[in-house]
Amino acid sequence: MDTMQGLKRTKYCGQFTPEDIGKEVVACGWVQKTRDLGNLVFIDLRDRSGILQLAFDDATPRDAHEKAGAARAEFVLMAKGIIRRRESVNKEIATGEIELYVSDLRILAKSHTPPFEITDHTNVKEELRLKYRYLDLRRGEMQKALMMRHKIVKLARDYYDENGFVEVETPILIKSTPEGARDYLVPSRVHPGSFFALPQSPQLYKQLLMLSGYDRYMQVARCFRDEDLRADRQPEFTQIDIEMSFVDEEDVMTINEGFMVKAFKEGLGIDVKAPFPRMPYKEAMDRFGSDKPDTRFGMELTDLSDILKNCEFKVFQGALETGSIRAINAKGAASQLTRKEIDKLVDFVKTYQAKGLAFTRLTEDGESSSFEKFLTEDEMHAIRERMGAETGDVILVVADGNSQTVYDSLGALRCELAKRLGLIQKGTFNFLWVTKFPLFEYSEEDGRYAAKHHPFTHPAMEDLDKLESDPGACNARAYDMVLNGCEVGGGSIRINDLELQQRMFKALGFDEATAYERFGFLLDAFKYGAPPHGGMAYGLDRLVMLMLEKDSIRDVIAFPKVQNASELMTQCPAEVDEKSLRELSIKIDIAQKE
């Protein structure tokens, strides 16, 4: 193996230009590809900036020529030579007009044949990519993603700094609070039987920082939730977390719109228009069946309940007793949505608890419908009219005794259809704020109300007196930033009043002792002058994923976990030795499988 002795890299491979022609330079990198034509050898040398072609011929010193012939993919090379113009130009790469005519070649490291080829557009199984993540991360596509991520973080720090925000680090080892997601727990050696939790977010600490007078806080914060994974959900993830004092909802939304404008302008060169539209939660549900509507396409929900209130169809009648009937119109999709395709859509909505999917297809040959025979011609006509139906359309109807099921299934179906019918234009970024969320959500499992956002969210001013009498009707001073149907951030104005916070805990079913045991430090703090405050947190991973139009958050995280929350490369989590467990006073008791 050779050393770098006596050589110093001139610059990155991709940075050489025709201006360097005639200069003696040194380049380093990995072998992307060798083309050995006999006496004439070419090597594509790759680093994070791009590719530079190395050239060798019969006038090349023998030692360098032999090493060039021996070089294989992913060898690490250092090459000294003269930059010269190529005899034939490669227009595909930035350095395509030039090459490095090598006089001294060093093989700094050899490489086994990699388990997959290091190329941008790979279709290798993700499982393999993750096992050899260090090789996967060599691919230009991954490097681009991680560099974009770096850029967004830097833009965030710059932007919030320019606006008077102070970055403060909050603890990673904190007190467990059983509200919300499952905590990751860390045993304490010094306090046998006691545990720290990893933070699900820095929520309470940032509120306390407001109380301490820092006025504007931000942090690039790692957060942890021990819940099942999804394409856009990892057990550890990063938030851009902010909090501000003496503000209302509009103040928080405005400053954060400014960050999005900057991030998209400087990150992608795209102009995003602010202010973003504001849409109350109820409107989002009624029009899109979702609290994070994708507004890049239409196909909005339409309520048919009133038209069908006297109809003879038992399925519809049954639904109307406690729920509703709503529909979407897949414009001009009749030719694509055959009976067979619609059957698949029926299965699709069933995953959202819908009991079925009624439809009517308006084709050239007439109407074929799953419910026409149960309705009068007047009712059918009224439906067609309200849906704006024309020949070629397909109307898809969900009726359910639980309106939430109608929203969930149609909202999801709307997005699924948009994908299948190609209604979404690439490169479109539609932002909006969803506001006026309900304060509570009834939990069937626990038989009580739970906070929809979190228990520190300020109720809407006009609902303050309903907190005890009608909690289900209370709205929250909460807002979510939605981009292309994804929640990229969310926040609220917080409670800063001891009495109101105590009422809130009571509404959530905590008695005073429990509230003090869990959040006593916060309640005590409120006794010492807490300013009005509010903030929000962005999911950095999701934001970068959306900006780069990736399908999975894993493509913008260097070392992600897989679906069972383990890491394929290091094989963690893993068992630890007896001694470590003894020090922690921990005994393992895994239930034996039958």
Place this chain on the structure above:
RNA sequence: GGCCUGGUAGUUCAGUUGGUUAGAACGCUAGCCUGUCACGCUAGAGGUCGUGGGUUCGAGCCCCAUCCAGGUCGCCA
């Protein structure tokens, strides 16, 4: 915890109603080759068909169980 999809050479895949020696492309190895850049030509190596059972004269293919990966519902204050 439920449902759906996938697992065959290093990689991506094909593999007929269950039937002879499981194929292709790329990659890899060796040889030849002076302007390649998807280099070309010639030859070659490479397979516990995820794993364990079962059915059968015979299983990559059928059945059962199980593991791994992906998607998703529940879950994610």
